[in-house]
Amino acid sequence: MMSESKAEAAVTPPASRKRRVIRFDRFMESLHLSKQEIYRRSFDEKQSEGKIRKDRTVVRNLDRIFGAVLKISNQKGFKAMSMRDLSRESGLSMGALYNYFSGKDDLLEMLQHQQRLMSATILERSIAGAVDPLEKLRSMVVTHLYLSEAMQPWFYFSYMETKNLSGEEREKAIESERATEKMICDILIEGQQKGVFVEKDPLLSASLIKAVLQDWYLKRGKYAERKITVDRFAEFVMDWIEAWVVKM
Amino acid sequence: MMSESKAEAAVTPPASRKRRVIRFDRFMESLHLSKQEIYRRSFDEKQSEGKIRKDRTVVRNLDRIFGAVLKISNQKGFKAMSMRDLSRESGLSMGALYNYFSGKDDLLEMLQHQQRLMSATILERSIAGAVDPLEKLRSMVVTHLYLSEAMQPWFYFSYMETKNLSGEEREKAIESERATEKMICDILIEGQQKGVFVEKDPLLSASLIKAVLQDWYLKRGKYAERKITVDRFAEFVMDWIEAWVVKM
C-alpha cells in the first residue's frame, strides 16, 4: 500500500492530481453546509436566556460580522480594528453589532472557538477511515491542508491573535495546537512499532511536519503568487515526509 | 571539506555536538560586541542634524527601550503596548523616550530595521566561506538557527508585527524574508547543476526549509519546554533536509 501510492504519484501525477481536486471540491461543499449549523448552535449556547432571535437573521449577521472581522484583522490586526471599522465593513451599526457579542474580547473568543470547533471535528473524522500508518499520515496531512485552504482566514487569524486572548481561552488555543501535533506524533509512533517507519524522534518529526503544514496558511499570498495549488503542495509535502519517515 | 564535516557528524555525534556549542558561544559574543556599534550607527544616520548626544547614554537607553519594547510586544502585541507601559518597563519618562524616536510608528520601524540589518550582514557572511553546495546549505541552516536563537525576540517581533508597518517599510520586510528563501533556493539549484542534489522543485524545497527554520523562533517556548537545544534541532533539521535533497 505504501509503495503503491508512492509509485502511482510518481508515474501518473496528472491523474492523481485531478482526482484530488475533486475531493477538495466535495470537501468545500460539506464545509459550507455545516457552517450555518455551527454558527447557530454556538450562538444558542452562549445566551441561553434573554433575547431569542430568528435563525435566519442570526446566521446572516454572524456571517457578515465574522467575514468583516477576518478581513480587517488579517490586514492590520485585531487590536488595530476599531468597532467603527467593523461597523462600516459589516454594514451593521454599532448598536446592532452589540446584539451579537458582549464586547470586543468576546468577539475574539467567538472566532477562536469557531475555528477550534470546526478543525477538531473534521480532523478527527479524517483519520478514522485509514488503517495503516502511512495512509493515516497521508490522510492527516491532506485533510489539514484542505481544511486550512478552505478556512485560511480563520486559521491565519487564530494563529496571529492567540496572544490577545486572556488566561483560560489562551490555554485552550495552545492545547488545541498541541493536539494536532500529538495526532501526527501518534501516527509516527504507530508506524515505528509496526516496523514501516524509521526509528527517529517522533515528536521532533511531528513538529517539523506541523511547521510545514502551518506555512501553507501563514504564507498563503506567497504560494498564490507562485500559482502553487493545494494539491501540488500536498503532493510535494507528502513526498518530502515519506523520504524521511518511511523505511526503505 | 563537505564529506569531512558530514562524516564527522554522522560517526561522532557527541563530539560534533559539543564542538557546535562552543561555536554558538563565540557566535553570541561576536553578536553582543557589534550590537552597540549598530545601535550607535543607525541612530546617527537617523538624525543627521540637531541634537548631538553622548554615545554612552544613547546606547544604554536604546538598549533599555528596545528590550522593553520586545518584552511587552512579544507578550501582548505592539499595538497593545502603550507608551506608558513602555515608560514603566524601560524606566524612562515619556519625555525622555521621545528623544530617541519621533513616534510609535518610528519606533516600530527602528526595530524592524535593526533586525534586518543584523540578519542580512551575518547570514551573507556565513555562506561566503563554504565551497560545495552541501556545505553551504549546512552553513546557511546552522547560522540561521544560531542567529534566530541569539536574537529570538527580534525575529519573533519582526514576524508578528510586519502587518503593522505601512507601505514602503512593509515591502522591505517582505523582500528581506524572500531574500533568505532565495539564498537557500540558489544553493539548491547550484547543487542540482553540480549533480549532488536530486532534481526537485528548488523553490518549493526552499519554502519548506524556511518554514522549518522559522518554527524555531516562532515556537521557542515549546522547544524550551521539551529541552531541545539549538544544536539538537539543527542536527535534526539537517538530517531531514539531507534525506530529501542529497543524491544517493
Next chain:
DNA sequence: ACAAATAGAACGAACGTTCGATCTTTTCGA
C-alpha cells in the same frame, strides 16, 4: 554654570461601549 537629559502634567483625538429613538417584521382579532 551651562548644556544635556529627564520628568510628568496637560491636550486633543480616538477608542469601546451604552441607550433611548426609530425602523421592520410578525402576530392576531375582526
Next chain:
DNA sequence: TCGAAAAGATCGAACGTTCGTTCTATTTGT
C-alpha cells in the same frame, strides 16, 4: 383579508476612558 398592536432588530449620537504626543520646569553630569 387586513390593519393595528407587539416584538424584533437597527440606528447613531453621546459618554467616560485611554491613547499618543507635546511642552515647560527640573535634575543631572562635567
